[in-house]
Amino acid sequence: MSITSDLIRGHTETIILGQLIAKDSYGYEINKAIQEKTDNQYELKEATLYSAFRRLEQAGFILSYWGDETTGARRRYYSITPLGKEAYRQNKQDWERAKELIDRLI
Amino acid sequence: MSITSDLIRGHTETIILGQLIAKDSYGYEINKAIQEKTDNQYELKEATLYSAFRRLEQAGFILSYWGDETTGARRRYYSITPLGKEAYRQNKQDWERAKELIDRLI
DNA sequence: TAAATATACCTTGACAGGCGAGGTATATAA
DNA sequence: TTATATACCTCGCCTGTCAAGGTATATTTA
Numbered sequence: 426m427s428i429t430s431d432l433i434r435g436h437t438e439t440i441i442l443g444q445l446i447a448k449d450s451y452g453y454e455i456n457k458a459i460q461e462k463t464d465n466q467y468e469l470k471e472a473t474l475y476s477a478f479r480r481l482e483q484a485g486f487i488l489s490y491w492g493d494e495t496t497g498a499r500r501r502y503y504s505i506t507p508l509g510k511e512a513y514r515q516n517k518q519d520w521e522r523a524k525e526l527i528d529r530l531i
Numbered sequence: 532m533s534i535t536s537d538l539i540r541g542h543t544e545t546i547i548l549g550q551l552i553a554k555d556s557y558g559y560e561i562n563k564a565i566q567e568k569t570d571n572q573y574e575l576k577e578a579t580l581y582s583a584f585r586r587l588e589q590a591g592f593i594l595s596y597w598g599d600e601t602t603g604a605r606r607r608y609y610s611i612t613p614l615g616k617e618a619y620r621q622n623k624q625d626w627e628r629a630k631e632l633i634d635r636l637i
Numbered sequence: 638t639a640a641a642t643a644t645a646c647c648t649t650g651a652c653a654g655g656c657g658a659g660g661t662a663t664a665t666a667a
Numbered sequence: 668t669t670a671t672a673t674a675c676c677t678c679g680c681c682t683g684t685c686a687a688g689g690t691a692t693a694t695t696t697a
Contacts, residue, residue, distance in 0.1 A: 430684055431540050432625060436636070437684085443637045454645095472649090476685095494645095498646070500644090501645085519535065527542055529568050531542065536654085557674080579656060605662085605663085605674070
């Protein structure tokens, strides 16, 4: 943990979209993947994660559907839309630019 | 402009502290320097700038004093404190870490 | 078998930083 | 005299994060 949220703020949606480009997934799995990718240095708080899903779906960047689990807890799967893929590309580009600017400034 | 504020959020204070390490300065000048450094790609909004000054002074990271201009508008100068320098070093380190994490995730 | 843990979802309300909009004042250029 | 540049400031809204709380199923442990 420890990485302050303000440094990640604004990347949450991009991170989620990035996960969904690889494959359809659900909240719990996405968060586990994030933790693994960062060697447990970062995780999304649940409230943050689920409110991001709402925004992304609202914006037409993702679609959701219930999984057909016959056992265990139900899962709401998300898939990325073409619009979402475009947003991801744009966000990634913005990040490259922002990174360069911030490096210049600090 | 254009760089969304959420990507910069959390860097405002570090950027200001970074400017003040070079030399004492005042709001207007700091903002001009930021614009120059980024080829006019970025600027702090005034409300953002001045509220950041308040926080930084409150935290003991900077001190302020009025300039002795005999002409033109008055200037409130800021200088960075040892505590502010330490905060700057820490923030910069956090940035390096965050950058690496975000690059892994998106 | 009871309790704890892991999986999996969700909402509410508070908080903090960014910023639009508005304001003040001095000096210079058109 | 009007506009622009310099230089400061505040108020109140907006948005994303997250602590705290809740629900339900399955497995592991005591």
